[in-house]
Amino acid sequence: MGRRPHDAKGDGRGVSDSGVSDIRAKTGNSTRVVGAGRRKEWTAGIVNTPVWRASTILYDSVADLRASGARDTHHRLFYGRRGTPTQWTLADALTELEPGAEGTFLYPSGVAAIAAALLSVLAPGDELLCVDSAYDPTRGIANGLLKRMGITTRFYDPMIGAGIADLIGERTRAVLIESPGSLTFEVQDVPAIVAAAKARGVVTILDNTWATPLLFPAIEHGIDLSILACTKYVVGHSDVMLGSVTAAPGHFARLRETSFQLGQVASPDDAWLGSRGLRTMAVRLKHHEASALRIAQWLAARPEIATVLHPALPSCPGHDYWKRDFLGSSGLFAFALNGGDEAARAALIDGLDLFGIGYSWGGFESLALPIDPARHRTATAPDFAGPLVRLQIGLEDTDDLIADLAAGLRRFSAAM
Numbered sequence: 001m002g003r004r005p006h007d008a009k010g011d012g013r014g015v016s017d018s019g020v021s022d023i024r025a026k027t028g029n030s031t032r033v034v035g036a037g038r039r040k041e042w043t044a045g046i047v048n049t050p051v052w053r054a055s056t057i058l059y060d061s062v063a064d065l066r067a068s069g070a071r072d073t074h075h076r077l078f079y080g081r082r083g084t085p086t087q088w089t090l091a092d093a094l095t096e097l098e099p100g101a102e103g104t105f106l107y108p109s110g111v112a113a114i115a116a117a118l119l120s121v122l123a124p125g126d127e128l129l130c131v132d133s134a135y136d137p138t139r140g141i142a143n144g145l146l147k148r149m150g151i152t153t154r155f156y157d158p159m160i161g162a163g164i165a166d167l168i169g170e171r172t173r174a175v176l177i178e179s180p181g182s183l184t185f186e187v188q189d190v191p192a193i194v195a196a197a198k199a200r201g202v203v204t205i206l207d208n209t210w211a212t213p214l215l216f217p218a219i220e221h222g223i224d225l226s227i228l229a230c231t232k233y234v235v236g237h238s239d240v241m242l243g244s245v246t247a248a249p250g251h252f253a254r255l256r257e258t259s260f261q262l263g264q265v266a267s268p269d270d271a272w273l274g275s276r277g278l279r280t281m282a283v284r285l286k287h288h289e290a291s292a293l294r295i296a297q298w299l300a301a302r303p304e305i306a307t308v309l310h311p312a313l314p315s316c317p318g319h320d321y322w323k324r325d326f327l328g329s330s331g332l333f334a335f336a337l338n339g340g341d342e343a344a345r346a347a348l349i350d351g352l353d354l355f356g357i358g359y360s361w362g363g364f365e366s367l368a369l370p371i372d373p374a375r376h377r378t379a380t381a382p383d384f385a386g387p388l389v390r391l392q393i394g395l396e397d398t399d400d401l402i403a404d405l406a407a408g409l410r411r412f413s414a415a416m
Protein backbone atom coordinates (compact mmCIF):
# COMPACT_ATOMS: atom_id res chain seq x y z
CA MET A 1 0.00 0.00 0.00
CA GLY A 2 2.55 2.58 0.99
CA ARG A 3 6.01 2.14 -0.35
CA ARG A 4 8.22 5.17 0.18
CA PRO A 5 6.86 7.53 -2.44
CA HIS A 6 9.50 7.78 -5.19
CA ASP A 7 7.09 9.55 -7.50
CA ALA A 8 5.72 11.91 -4.90
CA LYS A 9 4.95 15.50 -5.67
CA GLY A 10 4.69 16.03 -1.94
CA ASP A 11 3.03 19.05 -0.46
CA GLY A 12 5.52 21.51 -1.89
CA ARG A 13 7.57 22.00 1.28
CA GLY A 14 11.12 21.13 0.29
CA VAL A 15 10.40 17.61 -0.83
CA SER A 16 13.36 15.52 -2.02
CA ASP A 17 13.53 12.75 -4.63
CA SER A 18 12.44 10.26 -2.03
CA GLY A 19 9.20 12.19 -1.55
CA VAL A 20 10.06 12.85 2.06
CA SER A 21 10.91 16.38 3.07
CA ASP A 22 14.61 16.77 3.89
CA ILE A 23 13.67 19.05 6.73
CA ARG A 24 11.07 16.66 8.10
CA ALA A 25 13.42 13.68 7.94
CA LYS A 26 15.67 15.44 10.45
CA THR A 27 12.94 16.68 12.78
CA GLY A 28 11.70 15.33 16.10
CA ASN A 29 8.89 12.82 16.53
CA SER A 30 6.15 15.34 17.21
CA THR A 31 6.94 17.25 14.02
CA ARG A 32 7.11 14.06 11.98
CA VAL A 33 3.74 12.64 13.07
CA VAL A 34 2.08 15.92 12.07
CA GLY A 35 3.43 15.98 8.52
CA ALA A 36 3.97 12.32 7.64
CA GLY A 37 2.07 10.86 4.68
CA ARG A 38 0.39 14.09 3.62
CA ARG A 39 0.34 14.90 -0.10
CA LYS A 40 -1.49 17.70 -1.81
CA GLU A 41 -2.69 15.45 -4.65
CA TRP A 42 -4.60 13.40 -2.07
CA THR A 43 -5.85 16.24 0.13
CA ALA A 44 -6.57 18.97 -2.47
CA GLY A 45 -5.54 21.40 0.24
CA ILE A 46 -7.65 19.90 3.04
CA VAL A 47 -5.45 19.23 6.07
CA ASN A 48 -6.39 15.57 6.53
CA THR A 49 -6.74 13.30 3.51
CA PRO A 50 -10.51 12.77 3.31
CA VAL A 51 -12.22 9.37 3.18
CA TRP A 52 -12.03 8.04 -0.38
CA ARG A 53 -14.40 5.06 -0.43
CA ALA A 54 -14.25 2.84 -3.46
CA SER A 55 -14.77 -0.57 -4.93
CA THR A 56 -15.08 0.13 -8.67
CA ILE A 57 -12.69 2.55 -10.34
CA LEU A 58 -13.97 3.77 -13.73
CA TYR A 59 -11.66 3.92 -16.76
CA ASP A 60 -11.91 6.14 -19.84
CA SER A 61 -11.59 3.37 -22.41
CA VAL A 62 -10.71 -0.26 -22.96
CA ALA A 63 -7.15 0.83 -23.69
CA ASP A 64 -7.01 2.77 -20.41
CA LEU A 65 -8.38 -0.24 -18.51
CA ARG A 66 -5.80 -2.56 -20.07
CA ALA A 67 -2.94 -0.15 -19.39
CA SER A 68 -3.89 0.15 -15.72
CA GLY A 69 -3.73 -3.61 -15.27
CA ALA A 70 -0.24 -3.72 -16.72
CA ARG A 71 1.33 -1.05 -14.55
CA ASP A 72 2.27 -1.11 -10.90
CA THR A 73 -0.84 -0.23 -8.91
CA HIS A 74 1.18 1.33 -6.12
CA HIS A 75 -0.35 4.74 -5.34
CA ARG A 76 -2.65 4.47 -8.36
CA LEU A 77 -6.38 3.90 -8.19
CA PHE A 78 -7.03 0.45 -9.68
CA TYR A 79 -9.68 -1.38 -7.66
CA GLY A 80 -10.90 -0.67 -4.13
CA ARG A 81 -9.08 -3.64 -2.62
CA ARG A 82 -5.76 -2.05 -3.60
CA GLY A 83 -6.65 0.99 -1.51
CA THR A 84 -7.25 4.68 -2.07
CA PRO A 85 -5.36 7.80 -0.96
CA THR A 86 -6.96 7.43 2.49
CA GLN A 87 -5.13 4.18 3.19
CA TRP A 88 -1.99 5.31 1.35
CA THR A 89 -1.73 8.36 3.60
CA LEU A 90 -1.60 6.28 6.77
CA ALA A 91 0.64 3.61 5.26
CA ASP A 92 3.11 6.21 3.98
CA ALA A 93 3.04 8.05 7.30
CA LEU A 94 3.98 4.86 9.16
CA THR A 95 6.77 4.22 6.63
CA GLU A 96 8.14 7.73 7.15
CA LEU A 97 8.17 7.18 10.93
CA GLU A 98 10.48 4.16 10.48
CA PRO A 99 13.81 5.47 9.14
CA GLY A 100 15.16 3.05 6.53
CA ALA A 101 11.84 1.33 5.83
CA GLU A 102 10.70 0.47 2.32
CA GLY A 103 6.94 0.32 2.78
CA THR A 104 3.91 -0.40 4.96
CA PHE A 105 0.79 -2.52 4.44
CA LEU A 106 -2.36 -1.97 6.51
CA TYR A 107 -4.65 -4.66 7.92
CA PRO A 108 -8.08 -4.75 9.53
CA SER A 109 -6.54 -5.69 12.91
CA GLY A 110 -3.21 -6.22 14.63
CA VAL A 111 -3.67 -9.98 14.56
CA ALA A 112 -4.29 -9.87 10.79
CA ALA A 113 -1.00 -7.96 10.48
CA ILE A 114 0.87 -10.61 12.50
CA ALA A 115 -0.62 -13.45 10.43
CA ALA A 116 0.27 -11.73 7.14
CA ALA A 117 3.83 -10.98 8.27
CA LEU A 118 4.36 -14.64 9.22
CA LEU A 119 2.74 -15.98 6.05
CA SER A 120 4.84 -13.68 3.87
CA VAL A 121 7.99 -15.36 5.18
CA LEU A 122 7.18 -18.95 6.17
CA ALA A 123 6.52 -22.03 4.01
CA PRO A 124 5.74 -25.67 4.84
CA GLY A 125 8.76 -27.35 6.43
CA ASP A 126 10.05 -24.11 7.95
CA GLU A 127 10.58 -23.47 11.64
CA LEU A 128 9.62 -20.32 13.52
CA LEU A 129 11.32 -19.26 16.75
CA CYS A 130 8.74 -17.36 18.80
CA VAL A 131 9.31 -15.55 22.06
CA ASP A 132 7.54 -17.23 25.00
CA SER A 133 6.11 -13.88 26.14
CA ALA A 134 4.36 -13.24 22.81
CA TYR A 135 0.85 -11.84 22.62
CA ASP A 136 -1.37 -14.89 23.15
CA PRO A 137 -3.16 -14.74 19.76
CA THR A 138 0.32 -14.82 18.14
CA ARG A 139 0.85 -18.17 19.88
CA GLY A 140 -2.57 -19.12 18.55
CA ILE A 141 -1.45 -18.48 14.95
CA ALA A 142 1.71 -20.55 15.53
CA ASN A 143 -0.10 -23.45 17.20
CA GLY A 144 -3.07 -23.39 14.82
CA LEU A 145 -2.71 -22.05 11.28
CA LEU A 146 1.07 -22.46 10.99
CA LYS A 147 1.07 -25.95 12.49
CA ARG A 148 -1.66 -27.07 10.04
CA MET A 149 0.53 -25.80 7.20
CA GLY A 150 3.47 -27.92 8.38
CA ILE A 151 5.36 -25.01 9.95
CA THR A 152 6.72 -25.83 13.40
CA THR A 153 7.33 -23.34 16.20
CA ARG A 154 9.81 -23.40 19.04
CA PHE A 155 9.15 -20.95 21.87
CA TYR A 156 12.20 -19.32 23.44
CA ASP A 157 13.03 -17.51 26.69
CA PRO A 158 12.56 -13.74 26.25
CA MET A 159 15.93 -13.21 27.98
CA ILE A 160 17.78 -15.52 25.56
CA GLY A 161 19.68 -12.70 23.78
CA ALA A 162 22.68 -13.93 21.77
CA GLY A 163 21.82 -17.48 22.93
CA ILE A 164 19.22 -17.56 20.14
CA ALA A 165 22.10 -18.64 17.86
CA ASP A 166 22.02 -22.09 19.50
CA LEU A 167 18.36 -22.54 18.54
CA ILE A 168 18.77 -21.60 14.89
CA GLY A 169 18.77 -24.75 12.80
CA GLU A 170 18.61 -25.74 9.14
CA ARG A 171 14.86 -25.20 8.95
CA THR A 172 14.71 -21.96 10.97
CA ARG A 173 13.30 -19.28 8.72
CA ALA A 174 12.10 -16.53 11.09
CA VAL A 175 12.35 -15.23 14.66
CA LEU A 176 9.37 -13.50 16.20
CA ILE A 177 10.33 -10.90 18.79
CA GLU A 178 8.01 -8.94 21.04
CA SER A 179 9.71 -6.39 23.28
CA PRO A 180 8.61 -5.73 25.91
CA GLY A 181 6.68 -8.98 26.14
CA SER A 182 2.92 -9.12 26.55
CA LEU A 183 1.78 -9.31 30.21
CA THR A 184 5.27 -9.74 31.73
CA PHE A 185 7.16 -6.90 29.94
CA GLU A 186 10.58 -8.57 29.54
CA VAL A 187 12.72 -6.33 27.33
CA GLN A 188 14.60 -8.41 24.77
CA ASP A 189 18.18 -7.93 23.59
CA VAL A 190 17.03 -7.08 20.08
CA PRO A 191 20.47 -6.15 18.65
CA ALA A 192 21.93 -9.50 19.76
CA ILE A 193 19.00 -11.46 18.31
CA VAL A 194 19.11 -9.48 15.05
CA ALA A 195 22.86 -10.11 14.71
CA ALA A 196 22.46 -13.85 15.27
CA ALA A 197 19.53 -14.02 12.82
CA LYS A 198 21.30 -12.02 10.11
CA ALA A 199 24.38 -14.23 10.36
CA ARG A 200 22.19 -17.21 9.43
CA GLY A 201 19.85 -15.56 6.92
CA VAL A 202 16.89 -15.73 9.30
CA VAL A 203 14.14 -13.08 9.03
CA THR A 204 13.34 -11.01 12.15
CA ILE A 205 9.74 -10.01 12.85
CA LEU A 206 9.01 -7.64 15.73
CA ASP A 207 5.70 -6.84 17.39
CA ASN A 208 6.47 -3.17 18.19
CA THR A 209 3.02 -2.22 19.48
CA TRP A 210 4.13 -1.13 22.97
CA ALA A 211 6.87 1.25 21.84
CA THR A 212 5.71 2.31 18.36
CA PRO A 213 8.44 3.58 16.00
CA LEU A 214 8.59 6.76 18.09
CA LEU A 215 10.13 4.94 21.08
CA PHE A 216 11.83 2.12 19.17
CA PRO A 217 12.69 2.69 15.49
CA ALA A 218 12.69 -0.99 14.61
CA ILE A 219 13.94 -0.96 11.03
CA GLU A 220 16.91 1.17 12.10
CA HIS A 221 17.66 -1.56 14.67
CA GLY A 222 17.88 -4.13 11.87
CA ILE A 223 14.37 -5.63 12.12
CA ASP A 224 12.98 -6.92 8.80
CA LEU A 225 9.24 -6.68 9.50
CA SER A 226 7.84 -4.38 12.20
CA ILE A 227 4.25 -4.93 13.30
CA LEU A 228 1.91 -2.49 15.01
CA ALA A 229 -1.52 -3.15 16.42
CA CYS A 230 -2.61 0.35 15.32
CA THR A 231 -5.75 -0.38 17.35
CA LYS A 232 -3.66 0.75 20.33
CA TYR A 233 -1.61 3.99 20.19
CA VAL A 234 -2.01 4.95 16.52
CA VAL A 235 -5.80 5.04 16.71
CA GLY A 236 -5.62 6.04 20.37
CA HIS A 237 -9.35 6.35 21.01
CA SER A 238 -10.52 2.74 21.57
CA ASP A 239 -12.92 2.82 18.64
CA VAL A 240 -11.17 1.21 15.65
CA MET A 241 -9.42 -2.10 14.86
CA LEU A 242 -6.36 -1.64 12.62
CA GLY A 243 -2.91 -3.15 12.09
CA SER A 244 0.22 -2.50 10.06
CA VAL A 245 3.44 -4.16 8.96
CA THR A 246 6.36 -1.96 7.95
CA ALA A 247 9.07 -3.68 5.92
CA ALA A 248 12.79 -3.17 5.54
CA PRO A 249 14.17 -3.00 1.99
CA GLY A 250 13.89 -6.37 0.26
CA HIS A 251 10.91 -7.53 2.31
CA PHE A 252 8.10 -5.29 1.11
CA ALA A 253 7.29 -6.87 -2.27
CA ARG A 254 6.66 -10.31 -0.74
CA LEU A 255 4.63 -8.80 2.11
CA ARG A 256 2.46 -6.84 -0.31
CA GLU A 257 1.98 -9.79 -2.67
CA THR A 258 1.03 -12.11 0.22
CA SER A 259 -1.37 -9.53 1.61
CA PHE A 260 -3.02 -9.03 -1.79
CA GLN A 261 -3.41 -12.80 -2.14
CA LEU A 262 -5.03 -12.95 1.30
CA GLY A 263 -7.42 -10.21 0.19
CA GLN A 264 -6.34 -7.94 3.01
CA VAL A 265 -7.62 -4.38 2.95
CA ALA A 266 -8.20 -1.96 5.82
CA SER A 267 -11.35 0.12 5.34
CA PRO A 268 -10.86 3.76 4.26
CA ASP A 269 -12.98 4.94 7.20
CA ASP A 270 -10.79 3.08 9.69
CA ALA A 271 -7.58 4.22 8.00
CA TRP A 272 -8.87 7.80 8.18
CA LEU A 273 -9.44 7.45 11.92
CA GLY A 274 -5.96 5.94 12.17
CA SER A 275 -4.41 8.97 10.45
CA ARG A 276 -6.43 11.28 12.65
CA GLY A 277 -5.17 9.49 15.74
CA LEU A 278 -1.58 9.44 14.52
CA ARG A 279 -1.36 13.25 14.41
CA THR A 280 -1.58 13.40 18.22
CA MET A 281 0.27 10.18 19.00
CA ALA A 282 3.55 11.82 20.07
CA VAL A 283 1.91 14.16 22.56
CA ARG A 284 -0.38 11.39 23.87
CA LEU A 285 2.61 9.08 24.35
CA LYS A 286 4.39 11.74 26.39
CA HIS A 287 1.45 11.96 28.76
CA HIS A 288 1.04 8.16 28.93
CA GLU A 289 4.77 7.89 29.69
CA ALA A 290 4.94 10.49 32.46
CA SER A 291 1.75 9.37 34.17
CA ALA A 292 2.47 5.62 33.96
CA LEU A 293 5.99 6.14 35.25
CA ARG A 294 4.79 8.11 38.29
CA ILE A 295 2.14 5.51 39.07
CA ALA A 296 4.60 2.62 38.60
CA GLN A 297 7.06 4.27 41.00
CA TRP A 298 4.29 4.94 43.50
CA LEU A 299 3.18 1.29 43.32
CA ALA A 300 6.76 0.03 43.69
CA ALA A 301 7.00 1.74 47.10
CA ARG A 302 3.77 0.17 48.42
CA PRO A 303 3.95 -2.83 50.79
CA GLU A 304 0.98 -4.52 49.03
CA ILE A 305 3.04 -4.81 45.84
CA ALA A 306 5.68 -7.53 45.31
CA THR A 307 7.10 -6.27 42.01
CA VAL A 308 6.34 -3.78 39.27
CA LEU A 309 6.90 -4.93 35.67
CA HIS A 310 7.60 -1.67 33.87
CA PRO A 311 10.56 -1.53 31.42
CA ALA A 312 11.75 1.82 32.84
CA LEU A 313 12.07 0.35 36.37
CA PRO A 314 15.15 -1.70 37.36
CA SER A 315 12.82 -4.44 38.68
CA CYS A 316 11.78 -5.28 35.10
CA PRO A 317 13.74 -8.07 33.37
CA GLY A 318 15.75 -6.51 30.54
CA HIS A 319 15.58 -2.99 32.02
CA ASP A 320 19.21 -2.39 30.93
CA TYR A 321 18.29 -3.19 27.31
CA TRP A 322 15.40 -0.74 27.56
CA LYS A 323 17.83 1.94 28.78
CA ARG A 324 20.23 1.18 25.97
CA ASP A 325 17.78 0.84 23.05
CA PHE A 326 14.51 2.69 23.71
CA LEU A 327 13.74 6.40 23.44
CA GLY A 328 11.11 6.30 26.20
CA SER A 329 8.33 4.22 27.72
CA SER A 330 4.60 4.08 27.10
CA GLY A 331 1.54 3.67 29.30
CA LEU A 332 1.13 -0.09 29.77
CA PHE A 333 2.70 -2.11 32.60
CA ALA A 334 1.84 -4.71 35.22
CA PHE A 335 2.42 -5.41 38.89
CA ALA A 336 2.36 -8.50 41.08
CA LEU A 337 0.57 -8.33 44.42
CA ASN A 338 2.29 -9.41 47.60
CA GLY A 339 0.28 -12.56 48.22
CA GLY A 340 -3.49 -12.61 48.05
CA ASP A 341 -5.80 -14.70 45.93
CA GLU A 342 -8.23 -14.28 43.05
CA ALA A 343 -10.88 -12.78 45.32
CA ALA A 344 -8.52 -10.21 46.84
CA ARG A 345 -7.37 -9.18 43.35
CA ALA A 346 -10.99 -8.87 42.22
CA ALA A 347 -11.74 -6.68 45.26
CA LEU A 348 -8.96 -4.34 44.15
CA ILE A 349 -10.09 -4.16 40.50
CA ASP A 350 -13.88 -4.30 40.84
CA GLY A 351 -14.15 -1.16 42.97
CA LEU A 352 -11.97 1.08 40.79
CA ASP A 353 -13.87 4.15 39.61
CA LEU A 354 -11.54 5.48 36.94
CA PHE A 355 -10.16 2.23 35.48
CA GLY A 356 -12.36 0.25 33.11
CA ILE A 357 -12.13 -3.55 33.07
CA GLY A 358 -11.50 -4.72 29.54
CA TYR A 359 -9.12 -5.93 26.85
CA SER A 360 -6.97 -3.83 24.58
CA TRP A 361 -5.17 -0.62 25.52
CA GLY A 362 -3.64 2.53 24.05
CA GLY A 363 -6.80 4.63 24.28
CA PHE A 364 -7.37 7.80 26.27
CA GLU A 365 -9.00 5.97 29.18
CA SER A 366 -7.35 3.91 31.91
CA LEU A 367 -7.92 0.16 32.19
CA ALA A 368 -7.15 -2.55 34.74
CA LEU A 369 -6.99 -6.23 33.83
CA PRO A 370 -6.37 -9.37 35.91
CA ILE A 371 -3.63 -11.31 34.12
CA ASP A 372 -2.27 -14.83 34.58
CA PRO A 373 0.83 -15.00 32.38
CA ALA A 374 1.97 -18.46 33.50
CA ARG A 375 -1.05 -19.96 31.71
CA HIS A 376 0.32 -18.79 28.37
CA ARG A 377 3.92 -20.04 28.75
CA THR A 378 5.54 -23.26 27.58
CA ALA A 379 9.31 -22.52 27.50
CA THR A 380 9.59 -20.52 30.72
CA ALA A 381 7.64 -20.37 33.97
CA PRO A 382 7.51 -16.88 35.45
CA ASP A 383 6.78 -17.03 39.15
CA PHE A 384 5.34 -14.23 41.27
CA ALA A 385 4.46 -13.75 44.94
CA GLY A 386 0.80 -13.10 44.18
CA PRO A 387 -1.68 -12.45 41.40
CA LEU A 388 -0.92 -9.89 38.69
CA VAL A 389 -2.77 -6.82 37.44
CA ARG A 390 -2.06 -5.03 34.17
CA LEU A 391 -2.69 -1.29 34.00
CA GLN A 392 -3.19 0.88 30.94
CA ILE A 393 -2.66 4.45 32.10
CA GLY A 394 -4.86 6.83 30.14
CA LEU A 395 -4.96 10.60 29.90
CA GLU A 396 -6.72 11.33 33.21
CA ASP A 397 -5.00 13.35 35.96
CA THR A 398 -2.36 11.18 37.57
CA ASP A 399 -3.30 12.18 41.12
CA ASP A 400 -6.87 10.98 40.56
CA LEU A 401 -5.64 7.61 39.28
CA ILE A 402 -3.29 7.22 42.27
CA ALA A 403 -6.12 7.99 44.70
CA ASP A 404 -8.30 5.38 42.95
CA LEU A 405 -5.51 2.77 43.17
CA ALA A 406 -4.81 3.62 46.83
CA ALA A 407 -8.45 2.84 47.66
CA GLY A 408 -8.10 -0.36 45.62
CA LEU A 409 -5.07 -1.47 47.62
CA ARG A 410 -7.01 -0.86 50.86
CA ARG A 411 -9.81 -3.13 49.53
CA PHE A 412 -7.15 -5.71 48.58
CA SER A 413 -5.65 -5.69 52.08
CA ALA A 414 -9.09 -5.97 53.68
CA ALA A 415 -9.87 -9.00 51.50
CA MET A 416 -6.58 -10.81 52.25
Ligand SMILES: *Cc1c(COP(=O)(O)O)cnc(C)c1O
Nearest residue numbers: 109110111135207209229231242
Ligand atom coordinates in the same frame (compact mmCIF):
# COMPACT_ATOMS: atom_id res chain seq x y z
C1 LIG B 1 -3.58 -5.90 20.98
C2 LIG B 1 -2.31 -6.45 20.50
C3 LIG B 1 -2.21 -7.06 19.25
C4 LIG B 1 -3.41 -7.32 18.38
O1 LIG B 1 -4.06 -6.20 17.90
P1 LIG B 1 -5.60 -6.24 17.51
O2 LIG B 1 -5.77 -5.00 16.71
O3 LIG B 1 -6.36 -6.27 18.77
O4 LIG B 1 -5.83 -7.47 16.68
C5 LIG B 1 -0.98 -7.50 18.84
N1 LIG B 1 0.11 -7.36 19.61
C6 LIG B 1 0.06 -6.79 20.82
C7 LIG B 1 1.30 -6.67 21.64
C8 LIG B 1 -1.16 -6.32 21.32
O5 LIG B 1 -1.21 -5.79 22.54
